[in-house]
Amino acid sequence: MATQKPTQTGRVGLRDLPPLVRSDVNVLISAQAISTYGSFITRAALPLLAIIGLGINAAEAAALAAVDLVAGALVSQFAGVWIDRLPRKPVLIATDLLRAILLGTIPLAATVFGGVTLPHLIAVSALCGMCATTFDIAERSYFAGLVNSSALRAVLARTLGIRGAAEFFGFGSAGLLVGAFGGPAAIGIDALTYVASALLIGFLRVAEPKLPSVSARASFRRELSDGLKATWSVVIMRPLLISTFVIGLYFGLFRSSYLLFVTNGLGLGPETIGFVIATGGIAALLGGVLTERISKLLGVGRAISVSLVIVGFGLILVPLAPGATAVGITMLIGHQLLSDGFETVWEANQAAIRGRVLPANYQGRANAANDGVGILGRLLGIIVGGLIGSSVAGSGVALLVGGGASIAVGLFVAVSRLGSIQSIAQIPASGDRRRAE
Numbered sequence: 001m002a003t004q005k006p007t008q009t010g011r012v013g014l015r016d017l018p019p020l021v022r023s024d025v026n027v028l029i030s031a032q033a034i035s036t037y038g039s040f041i042t043r044a045a046l047p048l049l050a051i052i053g054l055g056i057n058a059a060e061a062a063a064l065a066a067v068d069l070v071a072g073a074l075v076s077q078f079a080g081v082w083i084d085r086l087p088r089k090p091v092l093i094a095t096d097l098l099r100a101i102l103l104g105t106i107p108l109a110a111t112v113f114g115g116v117t118l119p120h121l122i123a124v125s126a127l128c129g130m131c132a133t134t135f136d137i138a139e140r141s142y143f144a145g146l147v148n149s150s151a152l153r154a155v156l157a158r159t160l161g162i163r164g165a166a167e168f169f170g171f172g173s174a175g176l177l178v179g180a181f182g183g184p185a186a187i188g189i190d191a192l193t194y195v196a197s198a199l200l201i202g203f204l205r206v207a208e209p210k211l212p213s214v215s216a217r218a219s220f221r222r223e224l225s226d227g228l229k230a231t232w233s234v235v236i237m238r239p240l241l242i243s244t245f246v247i248g249l250y251f252g253l254f255r256s257s258y259l260l261f262v263t264n265g266l267g268l269g270p271e272t273i274g275f276v277i278a279t280g281g282i283a284a285l286l287g288g289v290l291t292e293r294i295s296k297l298l299g300v301g302r303a304i305s306v307s308l309v310i311v312g313f314g315l316i317l318v319p320l321a322p323g324a325t326a327v328g329i330t331m332l333i334g335h336q337l338l339s340d341g342f343e344t345v346w347e348a349n350q351a352a353i354r355g356r357v358l359p360a361n362y363q364g365r366a367n368a369a370n371d372g373v374g375i376l377g378r379l380l381g382i383i384v385g386g387l388i389g390s391s392v393a394g395s396g397v398a399l400l401v402g403g404g405a406s407i408a409v410g411l412f413v414a415v416s417r418l419g420s421i422q423s424i425a426q427i428p429a430s431g432d433r434r435r436a437e
Helices: 019-053 058-085 088-112 118-146 149-181 183-201 220-233 235-265 270-298 300-320 326-357 360-388 392-415
Strands: none
Touching (some): 019 058, 019 118, 019 149, 058 088, 058 220, 058 360, 088 118, 088 183, 118 149, 118 326, 149 183, 149 326, 220 235, 220 360, 235 270, 235 300, 235 326, 235 392, 270 326, 300 392, 326 360, 360 392
């Protein structure tokens, strides 16, 4: 296996990477695009299958919606330790194939037994949530070892942008596939996308960074603790962890309150809602394209701060929408364009900073710590949203809280040390003993 990796220069972008590294980046992005397209089909088909086919009640629907997040939170920190111990390519392939098998049991059960049960769907959702969390941590850690910090943001921005396009087409085709072939068959298509993703990942050729030998490892508990301490000990990382929690809270409140508000409060039909949400995928794609320009124009710290403020402002547009009018729908689309687009700018920058300030053998645990904090924020948001958002007025308040929280953390980042950082290169790298403190 080849061992190319770009030298540490100020150049950024895929065109500046060595050909073999650029090829691997494109392979991994393509694999993720295929599997993400399928996962958004399942995200729509699975609840429809449960609601229409099984007639589940509101509490059961909430449990099905939250189980993947709970499972992801439970596995994230343990996955981070193992990802720092093992080659990441086999982890990526294994989690793809395992998701293909798990999802494949749904059309199999529908064919053999004539249907599926709610416990079956919950188990599949939980295990797939564990696999998805592990894959995401391993993928970001793989990228951090594949390209240097000067190019990492551009690579991550492109990854997030392609994911947004996959979201657009996945959501857009989910209803057609479910209507034409049924929920189990649509989920079976998702299973095939994971097989295709695993096959593509098998073509990765650049050797991964050398990991510590078995004899050099500390205990599992010690490595878990060291990873969390290392992530928090870097002063410049602390505002990022706080912002990750708040963005998680934002999405939890959104997830528990948005559909109730736009359906019962604004009176929108499913076709209009689907169109509005799909525009978020295009916004994420545009955000990925523009991340480098925005970050260079504003500076890294200010780009993160401004992005968080705009993300929050975008959500506040939703409860202010006057109804199912042209102005109201325009405001809902404005939320998707602003929030999804600038969330990509925030995420690419903060992931690139993690890749720079922490060494390769800490990337799994650093990404796991970030994911764990974000998932806990989402769970809290779902709980809070459920408590205050059970009515139309309450759901509007929940959305205002989510938007206000994002604006507040953006202002906090602006006055922190991170807010004054102009470029990724300005941040001391993992080899610097100061470690950005």
